[in-house]
Amino acid sequence: MKVVIVGGSDAGVSAALRIKELEPSFDVLIVTKDHYPNFSVCGLPYLHSGEIKDFTSLFHRTPKDLEALQINLQLDTEVSMIDSAKCLVVTSHGDEIAYDTLILGTGVLPRKLPVLDDLQSPSVFYLHSPCDGERLETYIRKKHPRSALVIGAGYIGVEMAEAFATRGISSYLIERNDQIFPSAEVSHSNRIQEALEAKGVKVYTSCGVKTASKTEDTKVSITLTNQEALEVDIVIVAIGVLPNSTLAQAAGLASDAQGAIVVDHHMRTSDPRILAAGDVVHTFHRILQRFAYLPLGSTAHKQGAIAGEVAAGSVAHEFKGSVGTQVLKVFENVFATTGIKLAQSLHEGYDPVLVEIEADDHKAYYPGAKKIFLSLLGDKITGKLLGVQMYARTTAAVHKRIDVAATALYNDMTVADLLDLDLSYNPPLGSPWDPLQVAAAEWLRKTATFKASSQR
């Protein structure tokens, strides 16, 4: 059996590894346009901050490691066409490669900003692939930039603003929405903004780029929509991504309104011989109970492994879905989120109640206690937990505390159920009632008041 995998990143490599684990005799070939397969692009901001010194240390596995597992690689090769009738792919070098099963893990393409693309400036960067990261890092080391503009304050934008500040490059971060990190509740978004500003990042919301031009010395002159004029050494465009599905669509595979490939819970596409996984597909959202677009590395790894199981012909377990769990480090602080936020819950027709509390991460009498700011969202009618967000110092372990909430959401628990969870306690590490349970109790108090007043 020959399995051809297009894409050598999280989804594609996870699929290959799983096939080899289950069916070592299968012929597995990864064809990827990248020069660096199985590379942690998630680590790039920490290379650019200077905290990680060596680009090559970001490989999850080197090409040699993959080849040692008998996974064949065809690097620097773009697949330009799928001939699904003949079961073959055509590469940009003109080669035809036949397959029994094809797996697509072609990921995303960054959204473009024409006003900056038109400049064709060497100082304008997108940060999406390992080569993008390599190019940016080479540029920083050679040119020693002193100022940067980051456009878009999602997680990549925030991480890059932090990276530049850590490296001593003064940075501006602009966001067209009225808050940065739009998937955060406003209170947490304000905290993220304060943390950035405390380290010197200049943050503008409700702001975009009006005009851009090049100067002779490779700087970029920008006028913002708030009329401010900037001249910076580097511009990073991080305004979101789109599924990279042109190849799949040209082959006639079904895709959704956003262009994400339509798959079932076993990562099967509308063609019985083609599977797809990762950022190029739509993802089942367990809270919304429908498919949505949730491109994340954590999901791509899981979906890739399932595609691999199906390709190996084994009884694959289903992809059970995502609950939208995400974590973001902002200097010495962490923002963590799972589930949906207030605005989305209203849009979905829930009757939501949001509580926001502050609680110590461990008993205050033990040195070093830090506040956790926690918001908890539940549905008043059913008592269902809908979402939790936390913000605290890195030492408060909110990145793991959010995983308790994610597990609760995965299991469709109510807010009241949270009070019954047997969570750990030791004074230097926690409290008899975890902050998540303190928030749950507050939510129940608040909704009891609602019930009482509506009965009157």
Ligand SMILES: Cc1cc2nc3c(=O)[nH]c(=O)nc-3n(C[C@H](O)[C@H](O)[C@H](O)COP(=O)(O)OP(=O)(O)OC[C@H]3O[C@@H](n4cnc5c(N)ncnc54)[C@H](O)[C@@H]3O)c2cc1C
């Ligand atoms: C800076 C940054 C930080 C991130 N941080 C996090 C994080 O902290 N946590 C998290 O969960 N996620 C994070 N992500 C997102 C995460 O990296 C992606 O969700 C994940 O890489 C998706 O994996 P994928 O394999 O589906 O697609 P991609 O990683 O996009 O890979 C697509 C692959 O397909 C190849 N390809 C595309 N088209 C073709 C073609 N026609 N022919 C041949 N090859 C092709 C590409 O070369 C590439 O190898 C981050 C992303 C970036 C850019």
